[in-house]
């Protein structure tokens with residue numbers, strides 16, 4: 001049996017159903033009863049960015065062999081416990097990189113050029129009363145990237161095409177790259193107009209954008225988050241924005257999705273998206289194919305396509 005944790009892709013559901021005995025966890029009213037009844041038959045879990053496999057679930061499923069995540073992020077999976085128990089883990093890297101990087105650039109442009117506000121201006125008829133205010137140029141602004149992995153590098157490449165100097169922070173200096181490295185996020189923020197979060201969420205990167213980082217970015221700086229909500233101290237972000245200590249923020253992710261701090265709704269210098277970084281038909285289908293491909297490989301004794309553990 002394969003246990004799917006929450007709805008994520010109807011295409012994926014169909015493909016799984018064709019091949020496996022698929023259980024939709026969200027359809028069982030009593031989770032503990034379901035787990036008790038199926039503890040000896042569930043051999044695979046399919047999770048995503050909102051529901052993965054925590055220590056409790058792993059303990060509840062003694063026959064679990066593989067967790068195949070419909071996401072590149074692994075923060076909802078207890079990787080240590082999987083390793084310890086010999087449970088394989090796969091994710092969906094690469095196929096979503098372009099979409100997430102495209103969206104990061106879209107967020108920068110939306111925020112600096114106030115695209116969402118401009119659209120509201122036209123729709124509400126305000127244009128007839130006068131021209132829209134002037135906005136802020138993107139091309140040539142310095143872009144600071146936290147995490148220069150697949151997605152961070154794809155964002156940097158795109159920002160280069162906008163003539164932006166690129167700075168980055170990561171755990172280690174990349175010797176083969178000409179971008180400017182800063183050994184702390186505060187230094188990175190101090191030296192960047194636009195700060196982009198593009199690293200995995202771990203114990204070490206939770207609240208990596210804290211009050212000190214926001215103040216280093218400053219009243220003219222803007223924050224872009226396409227990583228995970230908990231990368232940013234959201235309470236401090238609300239304060240920094242309402243007190244005018246930070247120039248603006250464009251966010252695809254939040255600490256308590258789908259809950260977004262309502263204080264942000266009143267601000268025009270924010271752009272708020274419902275976690276859609278990888279949300280195109282093309283990419284979500286490619287992610288689904290990877291999830292299915294990994295499960296098929298596992299159950300036919302072939303090498304996994306995108307193994308993590």
Ligand code: 8YV
Pocket residue numbers: 008048049050070071072073074096275276277278
């Ligand atoms: C998805 C994501 O939004 O890949 C990730 O880490 O956050 C996303 O691609 C999500 O898993 C879709 O259900």
